Amino acid sequence: MAARLLVQYNADTNHRCNRGWTALHEAVSRNDLEIIDILVKGGAKIESANAYGITSLFVAAESGQLEALRYLAKCGADINTQASDNASALYEACKNGHVPIVEFLLSQGADANKANKDGLLPLHIAAKKGICKIVSMLIPVTSRTRIKRSGISPLHLAAERNNDDILEELIDAGYDVNTALSNERSCLYEDRRTTPLYFAVFNNNIYATELLLQAGANPNVDLINPLLISIRHGCLKTMKLLLDHGANIDAYISSHPTTFPATIMFSMKYLSVLKYLLDLGCDAGSCFECQYGNGPHPSIYFSLKFCEMVSTPEISRWAGPIIDVLLDYVGNVQLCSRLKEHIDSYEDWSWFWIQTLSHHLQLVFTP
Numbered sequence: 471m472a473a474r475l476l477v478q479y480n481a482d483t484n485h486r487c488n489r490g491w492t493a494l495h496e497a498v499s500r501n502d503l504e505i506i507d508i509l510v511k512g513g514a515k516i517e518s519a520n521a522y523g524i525t526s527l528f529v530a531a532e533s534g535q536l537e538a539l540r541y542l543a544k545c546g547a548d549i550n551t552q553a554s555d556n557a558s559a560l561y562e563a564c565k566n567g568h569v570p571i572v573e574f575l576l577s578q579g580a581d582a583n584k585a586n587k588d589g590l591l592p593l594h595i596a597a598k599k600g601i602c603k604i605v606s607m608l609i610p611v612t613s614r615t616r617i618k619r620s621g622i623s624p625l626h627l628a629a630e631r632n633n634d635d636i637l638e639e640l641i642d643a644g645y646d647v648n649t650a651l652s653n654e655r656s657c658l659y660e661d662r663r664t665t666p667l668y669f670a671v672f673n674n675n676i677y678a679t680e681l682l683l684q685a686g687a688n689p690n691v692d693l694i695n696p697l698l699i700s701i702r703h704g705c706l707k708t709m710k711l712l713l714d715h716g717a718n719i720d721a722y723i724s725s726h727p728t729t730f731p732a733t734i735m736f737s738m739k740y741l742s743v744l745k746y747l748l749d750l751g752c753d754a755g756s757c758f759e760c761q762y763g764n765g766p767h768p769s770i771y772f773s774l775k776f777c778e779m780v781s782t783p784e785i786s787r788w789a790g791p792i793i794d795v796l797l798d799y800v801g802n803v804q805l806c807s808r809l810k811e812h813i814d815s816y817e818d819w820s821w822f823w824i825q826t827l828s829h830h831l832q833l834v835f836t837p
Contacts, residue, residue: 729774
C-alpha cells in the first residue's frame with residue numbers, strides 16, 4: 471500500500487494543505503481504518519486541527535464515521551473537541567442526524583451543554599431538525615439552566631419547524647410552554663414574537679396549537695396576540711381553541727394603538743369572522759366612539775380611530791358592509807362627521823345607507 475510505503479520512508483504524516491487539512495483528516499472522512507492506523511502509528515497528531523479548528527474526531531462525528539470515531543476515541547482523542555465557531559463534535563453529529571454517533575459520544579462522556587457561538591446546544595439543533603431519537607437521548611443530559619441562558623427553548627424551534635413529535639416529547643419532559651424568547655432573539659423577528667404558541671399559530675398548525683394550550687400555554691403574552699394571527703389566517707378552529715383557553719377577544723396591539731380592538735381591525739375583510747367574534751362579545755361599541763363628533767377631525771392621531779381606518783384605500787370599499795355588521799351589535803349610536811363624510815362620498819352607497827339607517831331605526835324604536 472502506498473500510504474504504508476510513504477510512512478516507512480519518513481513522509482510527513484502531519485503535512486497540511488492550504489486549509490490545514492491533514493492526511494488523517496482525509497482518511498477519517500473516508501472511514502478508512504487501515505490508513506488511519508498507519509498514519510497514527512506513523513506519528514500523525516490526532517488533535518491536529520485545520521483552519522476552522524476541526525480535528526479528525528470532529529470530522530468523524532460530523533460525517534457519521536463510527537468506526538473511525540471509535541478508533542480515535544480509543545487513542546485518546548478529545549471527545550469534546552470544538553471548532554472555531556464553538557460547535558462541538560456532538561453538536562455536529564446532532565445537526566446531521568447521526569444517531570449512532572450521538573449515542574457513542576454520550577457513552578464516552580461527551581458534554582451536551584457546550585454551546586456554539588450562537589448560544590445553541592445540541593438539544594436545540596436536534597429539536598430543530600426533528601430527530602426524535604437524538605432528542606430523547608439529549609433531554610436527560612441537558613441542563614435546563616443552560617437552556618434558559620441561551621434565550622431560546624427547544625420548544626420554540628420544534629414549533630417553528632412543525633416538529634410535533636418533538637414538541638410533544640419536550641412537553642412531556644416538563645419543558646415550560648410559556649418560556650419566552652430573550653429580547654435579543656425576539657428582535658430577530660419583525661413581529662417580536664416570544665412564545666412557542668405564537669410559532670404554532672403563525673404556522674397555522676392546529677395540532678401544535680392545541681397541544682401547547684392543553685399544556686397551559688398563555689395565549690395573551692405576545693406583543694401581537696396569536697388570536698390576531700389566527701384571524702388573519704381565517705382559521706375558525708384555531709380561533710375557537712385560543713378563545714376557549716382565555717385569549718383576549720378584545721386584544722389590542724400596544725405598538726400600533728387603536729381606539730377599538732385589533733381583533734375587529736384584523737377581521738374587517740372577513741365578515742363571517744367578524745360576526746363570529748361579535749357574537750362572542752367583541753366590543754363593537756368602541757368603533758363608534760369618536761371624541762370629535764360632528765366637528766373637524768385632526769389629520770394626525772395618536773391612536774387610530776375606526777372612522778379613519780375604514781377611510782383608508784385598502785378598507786374603504788368594505789366600509790359599508792363592515793359598518794352594517796357592527797351596527798347590528800350596538801344600540802343607538804351617533805356617527806362622527808368623518809364617518810358620515812366618508813359614507814356620503816360614495817354614491818353607490820346611497821341605497822345601502824338608506825336601508826341600513828331604516829333597519830336600525832326600527833330596532834331602536836320598535837317596542
